Amino acid sequence: MRLGKGFQFELYLQGEPLIPGLPDDVALNCLLRLPVECHTACKAVCKRWHFLLGNKERFFTSRKELGFKDPWLFVLAFQKCTGEIEWQVLDLTNFSWHSIPTMPCKDNICPHGISCVSFPSEGALFVCGGMMASDVDSPLDLVFKYEIQKNNWTVMKKMNTARSFFASGVINGMIYVAGGNSADLFELDSAEVMDPAIGNWHPVASMGTNMASYDSAVFNGKLLVTEGWLWPFFVSPRGRVYDPITNTWENMALGLREGWTGSSVVVYGHLFVVSEHERMKLKVYYPDNDSWETTQGPPLPEQICKPFAVNAYDNIIYVIGRYLHVAMGYISKRNETGSSENKWRFSVEWQVIDGPKLSDLTPSTSQVLFA
Structure with a gap:
């Protein structure tokens, strides 16, 4: 010891x-x-x-x-009536809740439009951007870092561009952000990257189109960004894919962007979406034929009400709903006889964990850290 x-x-x-x-x-x-x-x-x-x-x-x-490496689910949540935000933490070993210090914000931040990424094994998460609660037309360039071992927040160097409702992801230890809304809700086409070890932000290739993000994911070493379906659904949603190796953007495959109808996670090297439609079933994307298939198993439990925050660790998907009730989806896979080597079929079983007692909180985003 x-x-x-x-x-x-x-x-x-x-x-x-x-x-x-x-x-x-x-x-x-x-x-x-x-x-x-x-x-x-x-x-x-x-x-x-x-x-x-x-x-x-x-x-x-x-x-x-002493070498403890247990998972903890961090949830950024807010009071629906007041908009006041706070972080709640679920111990995924004992299934108990506690809170952490509030973020060092001078002004009240709107719970919507924030992006959050994490370095799970390092016990650190980063909160980027968003907008002021008093003026949703004023996006923020703020960046905060939380470290579980220190149990405190650090104010990091600001992004080059203030943005809200934007894509974010970690690729090879670097934090990428892209698109989003600027002042007066004008959509951005810029993207930038930060090395957490240094803290400075640098621009990367433009997205090639102005776009806010409905959802994003890091998949096969690339950042996927979708704007999601927009009413009245006459036009297919736009989607862009960033390759950090070549520093280039390309259009997202048609089937991928049209079927992306919820919040995404990557499990077993596959992209899953917890659909906000289709009876809130879980579905998985197959790049070989640019198609989505519904996983076997029940839909999301009825106790989990929208809006959702979704994350994953190992083979478990965590879906946080109103009142911070958490559905844990255990993903299993099998290779059917006669299928190609990489054609896996997936199924899910759900377990529900109650939120904090007397909670009237709504989730905004979530991350899994180890400590």
């Missing part, structure tokens, strides 16, 4: 054992598994427990030093 010197000195001050009858290293391993929602009560047990559990930074830093 390796601990930071300061922490080790404080934690191992002479006194009563952490848990009577257990060696301190075993007891520490047990305490670091306690749900965060229990910390307020548990830290009153003794001074040593208070030192460990009275500070989220110390708790998560200790977990990192």
Whole structure:
């Protein structure tokens, strides 16, 4: 067991054992598994427990030093009546909720139009852009970084262009943003990239068309951007695909953009969409024939009401609905006899996790981090 010197000195001050009858290293391993929602009560047990559990930074830093790598679902949510935003976190091991500090915003930010990306293994997420709650015609160029081990926010260097309702994604450790709305809801064609290790934003190739983003995904090393279907549905939605290797954009395949009718995730190297239509069934895209197929299994559980926030980890899709109820979709795959080697069939089974007690929150976006 390796601990930071300061922490080790404080934690191992002479006194009563952490848990009577257990060696301190075993007891520490047990305490670091306690749900965060229990910390307020548990830290009153003794001074040593208070030192460990009275500070989220110390708790998560200790977990990192001991090699814990459990998933946590971070949800940016808002009160529907007031528009006030907050971050709620679901412990995906104990299925308990807790909150984190608010973002360091000088002005109230509208819960819509924000883009969020993450580096799960590093326990870090980035919040980019959006718009002011008092003036939706004024997009923002702000960028905030949250680190779970530090349990705090850092203000990063601003994007070159203020934007809302734009595409974002992480490719090879670089953060890309593209399109979106500028002032007076004028659609942008610009795109830019940031290396998180340096923090500076640099322009990349123009999209070639002005477009706000309905949804986006990183698929096969490329950034996919769709504007989604627009009423009255007379014209097929536009879609663009960015290749960071060649720094070029191209049109999205017709079947891909026409069938993209919901929020996307990538699981098993395949693009899935939780459809907002079609009885809210899950469907998967097959690039070989530019087509979508509905996965086997039930539709999204009735407890999960729109609007959604969607994310994924490993073979599990997380769909967060009103009141922050979470549907966990377990994806399984099989290769049918007689099908080509890469022609996988998929099915889904759902499990519902209740949102925080007495919650009247609506999700905006979500990310999975490890700690």
